[in-house]
Amino acid sequence: MHDKRGREPTKYTTTGLPPNPSGLNLAASWYVGLSSRKLHRKPRALTLFGRPLVAWRDDIGRPVVMPRFCPHMGASLALGKVVDGLLTCPFHGWRFDASGACSAIPRVERIPATAHRTPYPTIERYDHIWVWYGSAEPMFPLPDFPAMEGARAEYVGFRFSDNTSGTVRQLLENSIDYFHFLTLHGLDMDPLHFELLHDQAKARDNGRTIADDAWFGVWLEGTLKTSRLLTNPTSWVRSAVTTFGAGTRLQLLVDGWPGGQRFTTYIDGQEIWKVLMGVTPIGPYRTTQQGWALVKKTNKHWKTFLYLMLFYAQNRGGTMQDIPIYNTTATGRDAAYVRYDSALVKYRRYYQSWVDRVDPAFACTDDADAKP
Amino acid sequence: MIERKRPGQSVDLGLAAGWYIALPSPSLGVKPRALDLFGRQLVGWRDGDGRAVIMPRYCPHLSASLALGKVIDGCLRCSFHHWCFDGTGACVEIPGVKQIPKSAHQKPYPVVERYGFVWAWYGGAEALFPLPDFPALESDRDDYLGYAFANTTPASPRRVLENAFDYYHFMTLHGVRSEESLRLTMLTDQADAAENGPPIAAEAWIGALLESRNLRLPKALTALGVKGKQFSLLVDGWPGGQRLTFYLDGEVLAKELLGITPVTCGHTILQGWSLVRRSGRVLRDVSTYLIYRGQHWIGTREDLAIYRHATERRSGVPVRYDQSVLRFRQHYQKWVERAESVERRGAVR
Numbered sequence: 001m002h003d004k005r006g007r008e009p010t011k012y013t014t015t016g017l018p019p020n021p022s023g024l025n026l027a028a029s030w031y032v033g034l035s036s037r038k039l040h041r042k043p044r045a046l047t048l049f050g051r052p053l054v055a056w057r058d059d060i061g062r063p064v065v066m067p068r069f070c071p072h073m074g075a076s077l078a079l080g081k082v083v084d085g086l087l088t089c090p091f092h093g094w095r096f097d098a099s100g101a102c103s104a105i106p107r108v109e110r111i112p113a114t115a116h117r118t119p120y121p122t123i124e125r126y127d128h129i130w131v132w133y134g135s136a137e138p139m140f141p142l143p144d145f146p147a148m149e150g151a152r153a154e155y156v157g158f159r160f161s162d163n164t165s166g167t168v169r170q171l172l173e174n175s176i177d178y179f180h181f182l183t184l185h186g187l188d189m190d191p192l193h194f195e196l197l198h199d200q201a202k203a204r205d206n207g208r209t210i211a212d213d214a215w216f217g218v219w220l221e222g223t224l225k226t227s228r229l230l231t232n233p234t235s236w237v238r239s240a241v242t243t244f245g246a247g248t249r250l251q252l253l254v255d256g257w258p259g260g261q262r263f264t265t266y267i268d269g270q271e272i273w274k275v276l277m278g279v280t281p282i283g284p285y286r287t288t289q290q291g292w293a294l295v296k297k298t299n300k301h302w303k304t305f306l307y308l309m310l311f312y313a314q315n316r317g318g319t320m321q322d323i324p325i326y327n328t329t330a331t332g333r334d335a336a337y338v339r340y341d342s343a344l345v346k347y348r349r350y351y352q353s354w355v356d357r358v359d360p361a362f363a364c365t366d367d368a369d370a371k372p
Numbered sequence: 373m374i375e376r377k378r379p380g381q382s383v384d385l386g387l388a389a390g391w392y393i394a395l396p397s398p399s400l401g402v403k404p405r406a407l408d409l410f411g412r413q414l415v416g417w418r419d420g421d422g423r424a425v426i427m428p429r430y431c432p433h434l435s436a437s438l439a440l441g442k443v444i445d446g447c448l449r450c451s452f453h454h455w456c457f458d459g460t461g462a463c464v465e466i467p468g469v470k471q472i473p474k475s476a477h478q479k480p481y482p483v484v485e486r487y488g489f490v491w492a493w494y495g496g497a498e499a500l501f502p503l504p505d506f507p508a509l510e511s512d513r514d515d516y517l518g519y520a521f522a523n524t525t526p527a528s529p530r531r532v533l534e535n536a537f538d539y540y541h542f543m544t545l546h547g548v549r550s551e552e553s554l555r556l557t558m559l560t561d562q563a564d565a566a567e568n569g570p571p572i573a574a575e576a577w578i579g580a581l582l583e584s585r586n587l588r589l590p591k592a593l594t595a596l597g598v599k600g601k602q603f604s605l606l607v608d609g610w611p612g613g614q615r616l617t618f619y620l621d622g623e624v625l626a627k628e629l630l631g632i633t634p635v636t637c638g639h640t641i642l643q644g645w646s647l648v649r650r651s652g653r654v655l656r657d658v659s660t661y662l663i664y665r666g667q668h669w670i671g672t673r674e675d676l677a678i679y680r681h682a683t684e685r686r687s688g689v690p691v692r693y694d695q696s697v698l699r700f701r702q703h704y705q706k707w708v709e710r711a712e713s714v715e716r717r718g719a720v721r
Contacts, residue, residue, distance in 0.1 A: 180452055328440060330430040335433060
């Protein structure tokens with residue numbers, strides 16, 4: 001459908017189309033807060049969404065993420081202790097429960113109505129604490145990823161985590177921008193077919209359905225041009241790493257929600273790997289890409305191990321090409337969209353609609369490392 | 373100092389239209405490089421003929437940095453989607469797309485490579501005058517022993533350039549002693565500045581002659597055998613740079629070409645060449661060269677210390693001996709306004 005020869009005239013305009021916004025520009029969504037293993041009995045300072053927060057666990061081990069500073073005199077609650085399931089400020093001993101309400105002030109009977117820190121909705125999954133941003137209550141549940149849950153035994157994998165000064169949207173739109181696979185990553189695919197998915201049934205392999213308006217999915221498939229090891233070794237290695245030497249027909253399913261994505265890849269119709277990608281928005285231009293990469297086990301151990309190694313090389317190699325682009329891209333300017341950007345434009349509109357859904361009372365300002 | 377901004381944020385430096393040093397020629401090789409200049413994010417690269425090209429850094433497509441790109445067949449290729457730009461900044465190829473969008477164009481800056489530097493014109497798409505000549509670095513190069521210098525300062529380009537017209541500071545800051553105070557004459561005829569080089573476009577030109585009589589040289593210098601009663605300095609230039617000739621007792625002692633690299637707000641590089649006139653006697657030339665270089669080094673440190681701690685916000689209280697500085701500022705301001713009007717017309721780069 002979209003080959004390199006381009007048969008139709010390009011339609012483009014720079015007006016009315018989404019630009020590349022500056023600042024945090026964060027969609028209402030679920031984000032990766034921190035690793036479960038980093039949060040024990042002690043409260044912990046955390047910066048997310050450009051805001052100073054504190055994370056702690058109540059008496060039944062539930063994670064709580066809320067603004068870091070005590071409403072009394074602004075001391076950091078991260079210096080506090082959890083006593084009887086209540087976070088206790090070290091300064092004057094004010095105590096907060098998991099709902100963020102101040103439940104006790106030593107020597108004071110009447111607790112001021114303002115003595116309250118609104119916590120963020122959280123959920124602990126995939127060994128991480130996910131945090132909802134944008135409203136008091138989540139607008140949709142955190143999408144699931146069976147390969148990390150029920151079907152975990154069928155996969156082996158690795159975690160990845162990459163810091164960048166790119167924006168959250170940049171990390172997410174990268175998989176929608178299929179043309180960069182050909183240019184930046186040098187995947188030579190012909191013919192190439194890319195489509196925007198309209199039916200979640202087509203994304204079933206990634207996991208259960210996501211709330212319809214929060215869902216976005218694409219499908220890419222193509223046949224890799226094969227080259228001989230001796231005549232074009234770089235291209236040969238690249239395609240071997242991409243397809244694990246298991247075939248030439250590559251299919252990629254991507255779907256997700258405004259803050260993360262699920263990927264499944266098939267070679268010659270056989271599923272070979274999956275990825276769950278989340279994002280940690282620390283502040284404007286301080287973003288961490290979080291990922292869980294999984295290779296489907298094969299019937300032979302050595303083969304599974306080889307696939308795992310090849311996938312690691314592919315994943316790290318690709319990221320090493322993407323990150324410098326993320327880190328140096330300018331924001332706050334128009335884009336000159338061309339024919340192959342139509343899905344990207346749709347993605348940007350969809351993303352922006354979720355930025356617009358952020359409740360103004362929960363929106364962050366852009367003064368990143370804002371001291372209290 | 374201003375806070376470091378995210379790539380893509382331009383700062384208006386209030387610069388005069390003129391020729392500025394972008395970077396030393398050897399620093400621009402085959403690989404494109406990110407260049408911060410004029411408070412803007414630019415990319416420098418060389419086309420197929422080795423010509424230097426300076427243009428906005430971000431690809432018009434999705435704003436990736438072209439400094440990550442490669443030069444292939446004389447065209448700069450963006451690494452992200454392989455859009456290719458030629459030496460005129462036009463996008464000449466977009467893989468997978470036949471018709472190239474009109475907005476896919478990066479306006480390059482007028483560039484000239486001379487005196488070992490890549491010079492870029494600020495203030496519109498066309499240079500309003502050619503880069504001035506400096507024969508001491510070209511046709512008369514053999515008559516001089518030279519060295520290149522480069523210093524970084526938070527001062528604005530104007531502060532660096534007006535320094536030569538502020539004759540009073542030679543006495544107070546640099547300790548030039550003479551029985552009579554120095555005298556500065558603003559020049560009105562370019563023929564009086566012929567020693568610096570051929571005339572500069574009349575509108576862009578400003579010049580002055582600084583003279584002292586009955587100079588009292590420091591003992592350290594007289595002990596080294598330096599003699600001299602009369603010192604003068606001929607300075608002329610354009611809104612972005614200067615040519616200087618130093619005379620001792622009517623003889624040319626040294627020359628200097630001063631160029632400015634306005635990186636961003638609070639970050640300026642002053643760089644150029646110092647050239648000491650050869651007399652034909654090797655020993656004497658070497659000692660003159662070393663003494664000149666030493667006093668230049670000390671003098672520059674004295675100026676830089678002032679620049680480092682000065683504020684750019686106050687307009688200042690001028691007194692009688694500041695006439696020439698005020699004249700320079702008027703001249704400079706005229707070219708700031710010219711730059712503003714053309715840059716505004718040329719829209720955002």
